[in-house]
Amino acid sequence: MQQPAPAAQGRREEAKAERRRRIIHAARELIRETGDAGLSMRALAARAGVSLATPYNLFGSKGAILLAVLEDIKGFGRRFGGYEACSPLDRVLKAAALAVSYYEQDPDFYRALWGSMLRTTGAEERSMIFNPKREAFWIGLLDAAAGEGWLLPEIDTATLMLNLDFTFRSVMLHWINGEIGLESLQPGVGYGYALTLRGAATDKGRQLMLERALAFQAELAPARAARSGSRPD
Amino acid sequence: MQQPAPAAQGRREEAKAERRRRIIHAARELIRETGDAGLSMRALAARAGVSLATPYNLFGSKGAILLAVLEDIKGFGRRFGGYEACSPLDRVLKAAALAVSYYEQDPDFYRALWGSMLRTTGAEERSMIFNPKREAFWIGLLDAAAGEGWLLPEIDTATLMLNLDFTFRSVMLHWINGEIGLESLQPGVGYGYALTLRGAATDKGRQLMLERALAFQAELAPARAARSGSRPD
DNA sequence: GATTTTTTTGGAACGTGATATAAAAATTGA
DNA sequence: TCAATTTTTATATCACGTTCCAAAAAAATC
Numbered sequence: 464m465q466q467p468a469p470a471a472q473g474r475r476e477e478a479k480a481e482r483r484r485r486i487i488h489a490a491r492e493l494i495r496e497t498g499d500a501g502l503s504m505r506a507l508a509a510r511a512g513v514s515l516a517t518p519y520n521l522f523g524s525k526g527a528i529l530l531a532v533l534e535d536i537k538g539f540g541r542r543f544g545g546y547e548a549c550s551p552l553d554r555v556l557k558a559a560a561l562a563v564s565y566y567e568q569d570p571d572f573y574r575a576l577w578g579s580m581l582r583t584t585g586a587e588e589r590s591m592i593f594n595p596k597r598e599a600f601w602i603g604l605l606d607a608a609a610g611e612g613w614l615l616p617e618i619d620t621a622t623l624m625l626n627l628d629f630t631f632r633s634v635m636l637h638w639i640n641g642e643i644g645l646e647s648l649q650p651g652v653g654y655g656y657a658l659t660l661r662g663a664a665t666d667k668g669r670q671l672m673l674e675r676a677l678a679f680q681a682e683l684a685p686a687r688a689a690r691s692g693s694r695p696d
Numbered sequence: 697m698q699q700p701a702p703a704a705q706g707r708r709e710e711a712k713a714e715r716r717r718r719i720i721h722a723a724r725e726l727i728r729e730t731g732d733a734g735l736s737m738r739a740l741a742a743r744a745g746v747s748l749a750t751p752y753n754l755f756g757s758k759g760a761i762l763l764a765v766l767e768d769i770k771g772f773g774r775r776f777g778g779y780e781a782c783s784p785l786d787r788v789l790k791a792a793a794l795a796v797s798y799y800e801q802d803p804d805f806y807r808a809l810w811g812s813m814l815r816t817t818g819a820e821e822r823s824m825i826f827n828p829k830r831e832a833f834w835i836g837l838l839d840a841a842a843g844e845g846w847l848l849p850e851i852d853t854a855t856l857m858l859n860l861d862f863t864f865r866s867v868m869l870h871w872i873n874g875e876i877g878l879e880s881l882q883p884g885v886g887y888g889y890a891l892t893l894r895g896a897a898t899d900k901g902r903q904l905m906l907e908r909a910l911a912f913q914a915e916l917a918p919a920r921a922a923r924s925g926s927r928p929d
Numbered sequence: 930g931a932t933t934t935t936t937t938t939g940g941a942a943c944g945t946g947a948t949a950t951a952a953a954a955a956t957t958g959a
Numbered sequence: 960t961c962a963a964t965t966t967t968t969a970t971a972t973c974a975c976g977t978t979c980c981a982a983a984a985a986a987a988t989c
Contacts, residue, residue, distance in 0.1 A: 473956075473957075474955090474956065474957090475955080475957075475966080478956085478966090479966085482967090503945065503946085504945080504946060504947080505944090505945085513968085514969065515968090516948085516949095516967075516970095517966085517967060519946090520966075520967075524946080525946065525947090581814070582815075617906075618913070619913055619917075621920075622916060622920070623891075626863070626887065626891060629863055629867065629888060630863070632866060633863075633865060634862065636865075654855065654859065655862060655892075657895070658856075658859060658892050658895035658896060659888075659891050659892055659895055660895070662890070662891035662892055662894035662905065663894075663909075672895065673848070673850075676896075677851075680855055683855060684852075687854075687855070706986075707987090708935070708936080708985080708987075711936090711985085711986085715937090736974075736976085738974090738975085738976095746937080746938085747937060747938045747939065748938090748939085748940090748977095749937075749939085749977095749978085750936085750937060752976090752978080753936070753937075757976080758976065758977090
């Protein structure tokens with residue numbers, strides 16, 4: 464229902480979609496130009512060439528608009544080749560690294576976006592998590608690992624996925640709050656993923672995940688030392 | 697009123713502390729009576745019997761006040777007996793359960809408090825995490841476990857603690873956002889802790905943490921089923 | 930007691946997200 | 960083409976967190 468758009472419903476809906484598109488576009492531009500500070504609903508409406516009330520009619524709230532911006536950007540599964548050469552557990556780590564890399568490529572933008580989202584109606588963050596496609600992708604990875612005997616069969620992959628996501632979001636929040644730097648994003652996520660996966664792993668994957676976790680831990684160390692050094696209280 | 701002389705700094709500071717106390721008290725009362733909706737700075741100032749500007753002079757922001765409310769409440773280490781009967785890893789789980797139980801005992805209050813905190817200047821969440829006493833308590837638990845050979849010596853306990861805290865906060869956020877119910881708080885935190893600890897554990901603790909994780913997973917299952925059933929999209 | 934310094938006070942103001950209202954415009958159906 | 964329906968627009972408004980300011984009050988200093 465997004466790309467070909469064979470104009471299913473009449474012209475009214477089309478114009479509505481066009482306005483929606485303009486608003487999302489304007490939001491993206493404004494964030495990019497002025498950061499989250501300049502992204503007010505009034506500025507947004509002006510930039511999109513609509514009235515102040517329209518974004519509310521079309522999206523409901525500012526948070527919903529920012530969410531739409533976020534979802535408009537990412538075509539995740541596409542870019543993930545699969546890395547079939549490595550073990551299924553490493554594949555999970557690679558996927559996590561790819562997800563992080565999105566943020567690394569445009570940190571200012573994402574930081575402003577997330578910061579602005581958190582500062583407003585945050586209730587619909589759930590759509591971020593409860594995205595069926597995303598969910599299916601990750602559970603697919605985990606199920607594959609379980610199927611090949613790398614994860615314990617007693618472990619429920621859906622619950623495990625949720626737990627991995629907790630780590631992801633927490634590290635991101637940490638970054639957005641300025642408590643860690645961009646360079647700690649990859650190892651921070653990787654460490655948590657590796658450790659949790661090791662907790663769910665069979666004997667087969669235990670050593671591998673430990674190695675990964677320790678490697679990430681080593682990457683994390685310098686930043687951690689610098690932080691605690693620069694805050695001497 | 698004739699204390700010998702514990703008033704280290706003059707009367708000015710004392711009056712300031714008194715005002716601070718009144719503001720924190722008023723905030724607690726207002727949350728309890730009206731939820732986070734009724735907790736406006738104007739209402740708070742009126743309730744505390746001070747001017748609107750005073751809370752800003754004394755705390756800086758609404759978020760800082762709510763943080764002060766939170767810290768005013770908890771005397772955590774005290775109530776934790778230690779549970780020396782059980783294994784060090786179980787001790788960590790028990791401590792987590794105790795932390796969760798604080799929220800279980802007064803869910804409406806804490807939910808309003810956190811919800812209000814998140815909706816305002818959220819940058820100083822770091823103080824929540826960066827509480828030295830708290831940090832020392834948890835690292836103490838982990839170091840003890842490592843010392844007795846339950847955790848791998850290569851694992852840095854400070855990093856591990858941060859990761860456990862990520863789980864804790866994420867589950868809490870999930871609850872505050874209404875995505876999980878109160879009954880999932882304990883098993884949700886327990887599951888994440890057990891899994892992560894298993895990931896950091898030596899052979900000695902591996903089986904134990906798996907048992908715990910699976911037990912929590914079983915507790916989690918019914919709520920999860922009910923949720924996905926009631927949201928049929 | 931008089932002076933100086935610090936802090937609170939009352940109140941106005943700003944920009945924010947969000948809502949409500951009536952009028953205007955655009956789309957639909959006949 | 961005309962009437963009915965839906966949506967946008969413009970504007971006013973609300974409550975909110977926050978900041979600013981001159982004046983008053985209070986404590987510390989002399």
